Amino acid sequence: MTRHPMPLDDGPEHDDRATPGAAASGAGTAGRRNGADVDVLVVGAGPTGLTAACEARRHGLTARIVDRATGRSGFSKALVVHARTMEVFETMGVADRVRAAGARFAALNVNTPHRAPVRVDLLGLPWGDTAYPFWLSVPQYATEHILESHLTAGGGEVEWGVALKDLRDGGDGSGDGDGGSVEAMLEHGDGRRETVRARWVIGCDGGRSRVREAAGLRLDRSDAGAVFVLADVLTTADLTEDEGHVFLGPEGLLLIVPMPEPRRWRVIAHVPGAREDEPLTLDAPFLDELIRSRAGIAFGSHGVTWQSRFALSHGLVDHYRRGRVFLAGDAAHIHSPVGGQGLNTGVQDAHNLLWKLAAARHTEPARAEALLDSYEAERRPVARAMVRGTARATRALTTRTGMTRALLGTVAPTLLGRRPVQARLGRGVGMLDIGYPDGGPAAGRTGRGVRSAAGRRLPDPVLRDGGGRLHQRLAPLGFTWVVRARPGETWPPGDDRAWAGIPVVFLSEEEWAGLPGPGTAAPVTLVRPDRYIAGAGSTAASVLSAVGPGMLPGTAPRPPGRLTG
Numbered sequence: 370m371t372r373h374p375m376p377l378d379d380g381p382e383h384d385d386r387a388t389p390g391a392a393a394s395g396a397g398t399a400g401r402r403n404g405a406d407v408d409v410l411v412v413g414a415g416p417t418g419l420t421a422a423c424e425a426r427r428h429g430l431t432a433r434i435v436d437r438a439t440g441r442s443g444f445s446k447a448l449v450v451h452a453r454t455m456e457v458f459e460t461m462g463v464a465d466r467v468r469a470a471g472a473r474f475a476a477l478n479v480n481t482p483h484r485a486p487v488r489v490d491l492l493g494l495p496w497g498d499t500a501y502p503f504w505l506s507v508p509q510y511a512t513e514h515i516l517e518s519h520l521t522a523g524g525g526e527v528e529w530g531v532a533l534k535d536l537r538d539g540g541d542g543s544g545d546g547d548g549g550s551v552e553a554m555l556e557h558g559d560g561r562r563e564t565v566r567a568r569w570v571i572g573c574d575g576g577r578s579r580v581r582e583a584a585g586l587r588l589d590r591s592d593a594g595a596v597f598v599l600a601d602v603l604t605t606a607d608l609t610e611d612e613g614h615v616f617l618g619p620e621g622l623l624l625i626v627p628m629p630e631p632r633r634w635r636v637i638a639h640v641p642g643a644r645e646d647e648p649l650t651l652d653a654p655f656l657d658e659l660i661r662s663r664a665g666i667a668f669g670s671h672g673v674t675w676q677s678r679f680a681l682s683h684g685l686v687d688h689y690r691r692g693r694v695f696l697a698g699d700a701a702h703i704h705s706p707v708g709g710q711g712l713n714t715g716v717q718d719a720h721n722l723l724w725k726l727a728a729a730r731h732t733e734p735a736r737a738e739a740l741l742d743s744y745e746a747e748r749r750p751v752a753r754a755m756v757r758g759t760a761r762a763t764r765a766l767t768t769r770t771g772m773t774r775a776l777l778g779t780v781a782p783t784l785l786g787r788r789p790v791q792a793r794l795g796r797g798v799g800m801l802d803i804g805y806p807d808g809g810p811a812a813g814r815t816g817r818g819v820r821s822a823a824g825r826r827l828p829d830p831v832l833r834d835g836g837g838r839l840h841q842r843l844a845p846l847g848f849t850w851v852v853r854a855r856p857g858e859t860w861p862p863g864d865d866r867a868w869a870g871i872p873v874v875f876l877s878e879e880e881w882a883g884l885p886g887p888g889t890a891a892p893v894t895l896v897r898p899d900r901y902i903a904g905a906g907s908t909a910a911s912v913l914s915a916v917g918p919g920m921l922p923g924t925a926p927r928p929p930g931r932l933t934g
Contacts, residue, residue: 471507605669
């Protein structure tokens, strides 16, 4: 696929064209307008792809989601869901189910050979304004099952055993508005080939992404020079089941992480000097010896359900978008599992993108292009910071010499004993402080009367007098005004033109007083569908003039609420 807007190279001829909407899930017939069979084709049915498909439906888009695998993996894979991702899941209507499937980390214990262990009370950290002040241990397959069930309940389905072979430009428009499409050539498990015309294609197909390759996008990998082993295993040892354990010593890094199943743990270990092609038998005796030598624990390993050995690498795609093709999750960024950021970043990628695709249908072309471009402008810097941060942490934890690893074991407890460092394990690792400078292109320019709150996550404190949390008061779809009442004021009339047809949450002075941070200083705040601030100022008019009314599909038809939670 050559650089947009040049036409794509012609692909091979294919036998079948999709019957319009034949396997599409979604509300309405939007995807069948202007020659497209479906609004969104999602390639890859992991957490990122499932989030994209669910969000497409929730925002009224038709969607298909395909995966070349023949069915869902039963391996645990990614294990940690963070606070900001739980807020996304709350918006989607699945947070309670995810929480029930997992177990909270109560603490993280850092152990070194010559210092007393440092216990970080994760539940006691200054989490601030979130309903989810914890790390949640939940196997990826459980998260995927919940998301897939949610999609199915809304009338969608994952099409297993369907692989993307190629992409071609539909030749009838750019990435904006109602016109244009991408032709996706699919191959089913029985060998049947199908051509689907989609308005947009989202590649959520992992580190070896076929969508990325077909779109001509590049991800340069950098070898981290470290080999890790991983296993999910039962133990006979009596460990506190809701606390994680880190062991730093000259033999190498060892992590023992709790899983929701009683007495089952995730064991992750750096193997210094190992080669990726070196044979290792990751059985119970191997794990017992590794844990004994590094932690001094008679672990009693048994019931190993998943094992893996991998060489770490890092990378970031050059662009998140090419015309009507977008990348999300591991298709756009690969990195160390340190901090458990990967699944979370992918889910948040999809959450950011899908409301913008839905809004682009009702926005004039030039502004729609700017809105869709804002996906890369906002999310790529987040991934770049994550990749760099996890790369630095991994280098520090997997340093090559035993002497340096021993020094790390001396310094780390001192650093982790400091409250400001511990605090980063809460809001920082929980991804609550991620922001988009000035709101990115999706927020437009900062104008007179508009404060610098744009691009910040809207706080979610508990409101006074039993008013619940602020996010619960926001519109489930679209933008919302959050307005501070002045003494004697009443709720703004719903048909007042000043509010541009956008729902208004009117907070009393008492409720407003409980809102933390500079993002709530201005009396009028416009909140995006993803709970980030689009603009804030003294009046609605000042905010709208800076954000730009073309960015606000406030008068667009509302889709059916089947996946609104």
